[in-house]
Amino acid sequence: MKRIIAPSLFALLAALALPAQADSYRLPKNAVFEEECSSCHIAFPPQMLHADSWRAMMGDLSRHFGSDASIDEKHRVAITDFLVANAGGRKTGDTRDAQGKPLLRITETARFAKKHREISAATWKRPSIKSPANCAACHPLAAAGEYSDHSAVSPK
């Protein structure tokens, strides 16, 4: 009996512990999302933004952070549904900006700021990093959803 309970109890605890400190994101497979959202940047985990943020972003793709990222309507709807279904951010309390609009940048979320509080301004400016959106510069496994501290590197 003990042998059965112990592993399942462990699994339960692990499952409960995960959402609180999950820097490893499970990326649900979605071919259209991967194809369309990882050309200019890595495919960011849907869990990193609230559903309202994804809806707002997907509603204005022709002006996507200064670039035209428009796609055909069929794919736009499919990707929006996928992002909304897998969205996160509900518990972080930082799903809106000061004007009450949904946050559009992952880097503006409180979670991002907290996780990167030790990164200096000079580090962000290194040519090898360039932008806080360049996750893979310091998180080599970012494309696979792996953002944990122990897998992070500091590029020169």
Place this chain on the structure above:
Amino acid sequence: MRHILIIAAALFAADVQAETPRDFLTRFEKEAGAVASAERGARFFTTKQGGEWSCASCHTERPMQAGRHAKTGKAITPLAPAANAERFTDAAKVDKWFRRNCNDTLNRLCSAQEKADVMAWLLALK
């Protein structure tokens, strides 16, 4: 019999989808009603055309090599067909990227002549 059907289906599918980079040059020249100029294409590609970026800002001035997204830094595979066999083989992708990237670099769509010129230059790169 089944094999013949499968082969026939595969050939049909290949016939419908596969396009070569030259097909796009032909298409754009036809739309423009004029022949392309690789020299003009090179100039267009490597100089700013009204926007903040030129094509070369991301694809480099010699797109036989890999580029980097001017904003995010993400690696971009070479654009010249001689260096990357996947380029210019899918009309939907070609149209999508010309639409977006012309909007980003020219603040408008590219003309058929501009696209033909760029194609001629990219095809001349070896």
